[in-house]
Amino acid sequence: MKIAISVTRPGDEATLEMRFGRCPYFAVYDSESENFDWYENEGIKAASGAGTGAAQALLDRGVEAVISGQFGPKAVQVLEAGGVKMFLAPANLPINEVIAKWRAGELKEYQIQRF
Amino acid sequence: MIVTVASGKGGTGKTTVATNLALVSPEAQYIDCDVEEPNGHLFLKPEIERELEVDLPIPRIDTEKCTACGDCAKACEFNALALVGKKVMAFPDLCHGCGACVFICPEKAISESSKIIGRIETGKAPALGGSELEFAHGVSKIGNPLTPPIIKRVKKLARDGRFVIMDSPPGTSCPMVQTLLGSDYCLFVTEPTPFGLNDLELAVGVARQLEIPCGIVINRADSGDERIHRYCERERIPVLLEIPFDRDLAFAYSKGEAAVMMNSEMAVKFKELYQRIFEEVGR
Numbered sequence: 001m002k003i004a005i006s007v008t009r010p011g012d013e014a015t016l017e018m019r020f021g022r023c024p025y026f027a028v029y030d031s032e033s034e035n036f037d038w039y040e041n042e043g044i045k046a047a048s049g050a051g052t053g054a055a056q057a058l059l060d061r062g063v064e065a066v067i068s069g070q071f072g073p074k075a076v077q078v079l080e081a082g083g084v085k086m087f088l089a090p091a092n093l094p095i096n097e098v099i100a101k102w103r104a105g106e107l108k109e110y111q112i113q114r115f
Numbered sequence: 116m117i118v119t120v121a122s123g124k125g126g127t128g129k130t131t132v133a134t135n136l137a138l139v140s141p142e143a144q145y146i147d148c149d150v151e152e153p154n155g156h157l158f159l160k161p162e163i164e165r166e167l168e169v170d171l172p173i174p175r176i177d178t179e180k181c182t183a184c185g186d187c188a189k190a191c192e193f194n195a196l197a198l199v200g201k202k203v204m205a206f207p208d209l210c211h212g213c214g215a216c217v218f219i220c221p222e223k224a225i226s227e228s229s230k231i232i233g234r235i236e237t238g239k240a241p242a243l244g245g246s247e248l249e250f251a252h253g254v255s256k257i258g259n260p261l262t263p264p265i266i267k268r269v270k271k272l273a274r275d276g277r278f279v280i281m282d283s284p285p286g287t288s289c290p291m292v293q294t295l296l297g298s299d300y301c302l303f304v305t306e307p308t309p310f311g312l313n314d315l316e317l318a319v320g321v322a323r324q325l326e327i328p329c330g331i332v333i334n335r336a337d338s339g340d341e342r343i344h345r346y347c348e349r350e351r352i353p354v355l356l357e358i359p360f361d362r363d364l365a366f367a368y369s370k371g372e373a374a375v376m377m378n379s380e381m382a383v384k385f386k387e388l389y390q391r392i393f394e395e396v397g398r
Contacts, residue, residue, distance in 0.1 A: 049194025
């Protein structure tokens with residue numbers, strides 16, 4: 001299973017970035033091989049629709065779960081329609097701790113707000 | 116001739132300058148392009164004669180024809196379309212109405228439907244000396260995040276042979292650029308403060324990229340310091356008018372009264388400004 005995490009930078013020093021749509025990088029973690037792939041978030045350059053753009057890119061990469069600090073309403077619609085689970089983690093948490101918490105089932109699932 | 120009144124920084128006096136200039140200029144047409152919060156009508160008090168709606172084409176997807184190839188989502192510059200599994204999702208709030216998705220779809224599965232994003236009102240207003248000026252403004256619908264299509268539409272009302280004054284939104288982003296495009300001259304209203312200068316420099320940068328000549332009006336000219344003058348000298352930008360701070364003018368403004376209608380000295384100053392603009396454009 002592939003899990004994407006919004007992060008501040010690529011590599012071992014990566015920490016969780018609060019924003020989903022406008023995070024600089026995504027770490028895509030493969031839970032079987034325990035390997036990371038790093039992607040620049042194209043959404044950050046978008047004039048509009050950073051959230052939908054970032055969500056689209058993750059769907060295209062076959063991601064099944066996302067961990068971030070916060071999700072925008074349009075990104076949530078795309079991720080939800082794509083069957084991607086969304087989890088919340090605190091800002092600046094080192095990437096390895098994010099994964100450890102996820103494995104331990106300690107991360108809260110994002111509650112979709114309906115108006 | 117089209118003159119845009121812009122500023123960079125908000126609250127420097129764009130509408131004050133644009134409306135007063137319109138009131139003293141012969142054959143004037145005032146167009147308020149600050150469609151998120153148009154306020155020129157408060158001072159010009161036009162009689163509205165016509166109202167029309169502004170709509171934006173947004174994509175409608177025929178799910179029977181759609182093969183979920185995803186070409187439309189890739190073509191969309193604004194991420195207003197997403198391909199999720201076998202379904203294309205559309206986000207009208209993000210759509211700029213460019214039509215790229217309709218053009219690119221190999222199955223001709225996308226057509227354009229429309230969404231009302233604002234309205235335009237036109238009419239006439241009394242000017243100085245008993246004459247009349249033409250008035251138009253755009254009004255964005257509350258909650259509409261995209262104003263350039265409304266600005267584009269209201270600008271089309273500019274008439275040949277008129278002295279057209281476009282009242283620009285503040286800032287230097289798309290709405291201001293959209294307003295300034297196609298103008299013969301740009302009048303920047305600023306104030307002699309660090310914020311005024313910082314935003315003026317950004318705004319002048321826009322005018323220069325668009326190759327539109329510009330001049331400066333310094334409002335509340337007797338407050339602050341000499342930084343605007345120093346900047347204008349350095350950059351060789353003419354200062355066409357300086358308006359000192361005046362409590363009576365501020366009081367009249369708060370009641371929606373135009374300066375040139377109540378103060379003959381201001382009327383003379385604005386007539387001179389009109390002349391100076393003509394001289395500058397003629398250079």
